[in-house]
Amino acid sequence: MTGPVLETQSLTKSFGGLVAVDHVDFTLPGGGLHAIIGPNGAGKTTFFNLISGFLPVTAGRVVFHGRDITGKRPHEISRLGIARTLQIKSVFNGLTVIDNVWIAAKGQSRFLHPFRPASSYTDVAREAEALLDDIGLAGHRDEIAGNLSYGDIALLEIAIALATKPKLLLLDEPVSGMSPNETQRTVEIIKNVSKRLDVILIEHDMEVVFGVADVITVMTQGTILCQGSPDAVAKDTRVQEAYLGTPEDEEAAGA
Amino acid sequence: MGRLRNLEPMQILGLLGALFFLTAPYALPLVVPGFWVNITAEIMIWALFAASVNLLFGYTGLLSFGQALYFGMGAYGVALSIEFFHFSFWPAALTGIAVATLSAFVTGIFAARLTWHYFAIITVVFSLIFFFFAVGWKDVTGGDDGMPFTMPPVLKVGGLELSLLDLTFQYYFILAVVGACFGMMHLLLKSPLGYAFIAVRENTARAGLVGYNAYMVRLLSFVFSGFFAGVSGVLFALFSRYASAHFLFWTVSGEGVVWAVVGGAGTLFGPVLGTAFLIVIREELSAYWEHYLLVVGVIVILFVTYAPQGIMGLLRKAIARYARPAAGDGRGARP
Amino acid sequence: MTAAGVAPAGPTPGAFFAAGAAGWGFGGLAAALALLPLVVPDYQQVFVAEILVWGLFAMSFAIVFGFGGMLSFSQAVFFGMGCYGFNLGTLYFGFNTWGAVVSAVLAAALLALPVGYIATRVRHHHFLIVTVIISVLVTTVLESGHWRWIAGPYVTVSLTFVPEVPLGFTRFSFIDEWVAYYFTVVMVAAAFFLAWRIVHSPFGRAMLAIKDNEMRAQMIGLNVNKLRWMLFVLAAGIAGHAGALYALLARYTNLEFFHWIYSGKAIVMAMIGGVGSLVGPFVGTAFYMLSTEYLSRYFQQFIIVFGFILLLVVRYAPDGIWGMVLRGARGLGRHGQASKP
Numbered sequence: 001m002t003g004p005v006l007e008t009q010s011l012t013k014s015f016g017g018l019v020a021v022d023h024v025d026f027t028l029p030g031g032g033l034h035a036i037i038g039p040n041g042a043g044k045t046t047f048f049n050l051i052s053g054f055l056p057v058t059a060g061r062v063v064f065h066g067r068d069i070t071g072k073r074p075h076e077i078s079r080l081g082i083a084r085t086l087q088i089k090s091v092f093n094g095l096t097v098i099d100n101v102w103i104a105a106k107g108q109s110r111f112l113h114p115f116r117p118a119s120s121y122t123d124v125a126r127e128a129e130a131l132l133d134d135i136g137l138a139g140h141r142d143e144i145a146g147n148l149s150y151g152d153i154a155l156l157e158i159a160i161a162l163a164t165k166p167k168l169l170l171l172d173e174p175v176s177g178m179s180p181n182e183t184q185r186t187v188e189i190i191k192n193v194s195k196r197l198d199v200i201l202i203e204h205d206m207e208v209v210f211g212v213a214d215v216i217t218v219m220t221q222g223t224i225l226c227q228g229s230p231d232a233v234a235k236d237t238r239v240q241e242a243y244l245g246t247p248e249d250e251e252a253a254g255a
Numbered sequence: 256m257g258r259l260r261n262l263e264p265m266q267i268l269g270l271l272g273a274l275f276f277l278t279a280p281y282a283l284p285l286v287v288p289g290f291w292v293n294i295t296a297e298i299m300i301w302a303l304f305a306a307s308v309n310l311l312f313g314y315t316g317l318l319s320f321g322q323a324l325y326f327g328m329g330a331y332g333v334a335l336s337i338e339f340f341h342f343s344f345w346p347a348a349l350t351g352i353a354v355a356t357l358s359a360f361v362t363g364i365f366a367a368r369l370t371w372h373y374f375a376i377i378t379v380v381f382s383l384i385f386f387f388f389a390v391g392w393k394d395v396t397g398g399d400d401g402m403p404f405t406m407p408p409v410l411k412v413g414g415l416e417l418s419l420l421d422l423t424f425q426y427y428f429i430l431a432v433v434g435a436c437f438g439m440m441h442l443l444l445k446s447p448l449g450y451a452f453i454a455v456r457e458n459t460a461r462a463g464l465v466g467y468n469a470y471m472v473r474l475l476s477f478v479f480s481g482f483f484a485g486v487s488g489v490l491f492a493l494f495s496r497y498a499s500a501h502f503l504f505w506t507v508s509g510e511g512v513v514w515a516v517v518g519g520a521g522t523l524f525g526p527v528l529g530t531a532f533l534i535v536i537r538e539e540l541s542a543y544w545e546h547y548l549l550v551v552g553v554i555v556i557l558f559v560t561y562a563p564q565g566i567m568g569l570l571r572k573a574i575a576r577y578a579r580p581a582a583g584d585g586r587g588a589r590p
Numbered sequence: 591m592t593a594a595g596v597a598p599a600g601p602t603p604g605a606f607f608a609a610g611a612a613g614w615g616f617g618g619l620a621a622a623l624a625l626l627p628l629v630v631p632d633y634q635q636v637f638v639a640e641i642l643v644w645g646l647f648a649m650s651f652a653i654v655f656g657f658g659g660m661l662s663f664s665q666a667v668f669f670g671m672g673c674y675g676f677n678l679g680t681l682y683f684g685f686n687t688w689g690a691v692v693s694a695v696l697a698a699a700l701l702a703l704p705v706g707y708i709a710t711r712v713r714h715h716h717f718l719i720v721t722v723i724i725s726v727l728v729t730t731v732l733e734s735g736h737w738r739w740i741a742g743p744y745v746t747v748s749l750t751f752v753p754e755v756p757l758g759f760t761r762f763s764f765i766d767e768w769v770a771y772y773f774t775v776v777m778v779a780a781a782f783f784l785a786w787r788i789v790h791s792p793f794g795r796a797m798l799a800i801k802d803n804e805m806r807a808q809m810i811g812l813n814v815n816k817l818r819w820m821l822f823v824l825a826a827g828i829a830g831h832a833g834a835l836y837a838l839l840a841r842y843t844n845l846e847f848f849h850w851i852y853s854g855k856a857i858v859m860a861m862i863g864g865v866g867s868l869v870g871p872f873v874g875t876a877f878y879m880l881s882t883e884y885l886s887r888y889f890q891q892f893i894i895v896f897g898f899i900l901l902l903v904v905r906y907a908p909d910g911i912w913g914m915v916l917r918g919a920r921g922l923g924r925h926g927q928a929s930k931p
Binding site: 312318320365368369371372373375376377379380381383384387388509512513516545546548549552553555556559560563 | 655661712714715716718719720722724726727730731736854857858894896897900901904905908
């Protein structure tokens with residue numbers, strides 16, 4: 001593999017007058033877990049939405065493994081190997097857990113056979129089962145996804161994303177709203193996954209981010225403020241001002 | 256007998272239903288007047304039509320109020336190719352199906368881009384356009400009066416001639432075609448494409464994120480639905496020996512929706528139950544009271560409001576209440 | 591949600607004309623409508639009045655759909671009820687024109703109470719199905735000879751006298767086109783401003799919240815079904831008002847006005863104009879009626895043309911013609927108003 005996994009060149013998105021992502025040049029060299037942090041409204045999720053084709057790009061380019069994917073639709077991008085989870089958890093609520101994963105695994109096929117029984121695709125079924133085992137949802141195999149606990153839905157969403165066999169996984173706040181136990185489990189899963197494929201993680205939980213990330217990018221107001229190892233980012237005074245300092249200001253203001 | 260005891264209550268009901276349809280031409284006249292055989296044949300045709308609405312609505316989440324368009328296309332495909340081009344039976348039937356499927360494809364290119372509100376409206380508009388067209392082009396379509404045609408034989412080998420004019424043969428012909436279509440639909444819904452329909456219905460954004468092209472999936476669903484509606488239109492034209500602009504009218508579309516919803520959208524055989532239920536009501540009531548439509552309307556509103564899962568949903572609930580506890584106890588006895 | 595969401599509207603009385611562009615726009619429009627009879631011939635005045643009436647009808651659909659998220663195919667029933675109520679008022683009770691208009695609105699709203707109660711209990715596709723069924727039921731009842739006593743002579747009627755509008759010590763007769771014109775303009779404007787106030791009131795805001803996220807709206811304490819019901823009845827009243835104005839203008843009413851095809855017409859006109867605002871439906875109606883007036887001379891099957899126009903609008907400009915205009919205006923205005931983000 002030569003060249004970066006993902007590269008954005010002067011990527012811009014504006015909503016009317018508001019510029020949510022402002023000429024972002026971002027490079028993911030690959031091989032490791034990359035986290036994006038930043039205060040609310042920094043444009044992190046919009047950045048993901050541009051990469052995954054959820055939103056049309058205003059200006060700039062997205063290049064994935066040397067291939068320009070700007071303007072491609074979500075399903076095309078998914079087939080090229082980028083999977084993502086959403087900030088507001090999104091699964092097939094009315095279907096069983098196993099069907100959720102099965103459908104995701106089959107979604108990559110160009111041809112959907114209209115008459116061959118789905119149950120005859122034993123390879124797909126095996127993959128789906130194995131994935132549920134890995135992620136720890138095997139016990140909920142036949143439950144309706146919508147009835148799962150919030151933490152389990154978030155895990156199922158990761159399983160769905162992994163079922164598409166991505167090269168790059170975008171996780172948008174995977175542990176938000178999880179109990180400490182669930183968070184720990186999810187962090188383990190993310191660590192394991194990041195050994196096999198490239199992961200970009202948006203997260204507000206600093207403990208998680210500084211625990212797992214190899215590289216951290218800090219975004220504010222639609223631009224990249226700085227980028228570096230967790231230690232370097234933690235020491236950066238600009239980050240402390242722009243981001244880590246904010247909660248203290250708020251506390252001071254509230255008091 | 257041992258195996259029968261292991262059947263789920265639903266499967267038993269299904270077998271009874273199959274038995275009924277298989278024996279109707281001989282069994283029905285023993286208990287009710289003979290014309291009920293023909294009504295049963297009609298129920299099968301309309302059930303297939305309702306199932307085509309259900310494929311879109313129940314499985315893909317798209318409510319079409321213009322399904323009559325493809326029904327009418329099928330009917331006119333048959334009628335015109337027999338009357339004007341003197342096709343024999345099979346080519347005519349295939350023409351009808353092909354015309355319906357093709358028109359579903361062409362209109363689907365536009366309609367499948369839209370979702371619920373807009374999809375419902377655009378399907379109504381499409382069917383109205385073709386309805387007015389059929390009414391206006393009276394020389395060819397016969398307009399409101401319809402155009403009758405002479406029935407060619409289904410099969411002619413030497414001295415043997417099979418024709419739909421033989422009512423028993425006609426019944427079994429319809430049963431075979433409708434049965435084959437339901438078999439096909441069963442396969443379709445259990446296939447990866449069927450799963451894709453459901454995935455798009457459940458969560459379009461997520462389906463896109465795991466690689467499904469929601470537009471293509473909707474379009475395929477639309478075309479298959481048009482195909483099944485076309486087959487039912489062909490059968491109905493052959494059954495009633497004429498085609499009319501009224502086959503394209505919105506009331507036909509509306510009836511399809513109502514039958515599917517009352518029977519239970521999202522289930523394979525729900526539309527059969529809904530169609531049978533409402534057609535029997537129509538036949539029974541219309542003899543005494545010309546305004547049976549009011550009763551049908553009230554029934555539909557009651558179903559939609561209080562039992563949105565339809566007859567099938569009620570059946571499942573009843574089975575869960577009365578049949579399952581026994582089964583559950585049996586299972587509970589084992590560790 | 592373009593116009594409604596963006597157009598500034600004050601919750602206090604009198605804020606209208608302080609509302610900048612919207613105020614100027616309405617002022618200009620009012621002046622144009624007031625001066626119109628000076629420049630166009632009589633028969634065209636009536637045509638403009640007709641556009642306003644059908645536009646009001648289309649607006650009643652935009653209220654339930656654009657603000658309530660309910661795709662109603664029963665608007666025509668309430669338009670028809672307006673005609674029926676009007677005829678009942680004039681012919682049976684002997685009311686004057688004002689009384690007859692009031693009875694029209696009441697008739698439509700009264701029918702909308704039970705209909706809306708049932709329909710607003712269900713959602714999405716099921717709402718659509720219920721409203722279609724209800725309009726079929728109503729037409730069936732009115733069509734049948736069996737219940738002739740319901741329809742009586744009050745559904746399909748041609749007025750044999752010229753309506754008069756008593757005002758103070760004088761009466762204005764509809765024999766003059768300008769009376770018909772101004773009366774319609776004033777009545778439509780009154781209904782429009784009432785609707786405008788309502789959709790920009792806290793109630794209207796609540797409806798937008800419900801349309802956007804019903805569960806969330808419920809959690810902040812809104813009684814969703816009741817609010818949907820209220821909006822439904824309100825829109826029905828406006829449709830009934832339009833029915834009465836039509837009955838006055840055309841001096842005839844017909845059973846076919848109850849038919850859902852007329853609902854479909856309202857839907858098409860409103861969607862072409864834009865359902866996200868109250869102005870859009872009028873724009874769409876004007877577009878529809880002007881083009882059918884001039885196109886149908888050359889092309890009998892103009893419905894086909896409209897099918898395609900609707901297709902294009904829905905696909906490329908879901909906020910309709912008016913939404914496009916507003917977007918264009920905002921694009922131009924941004925240069926001038928740099929201070930307002």
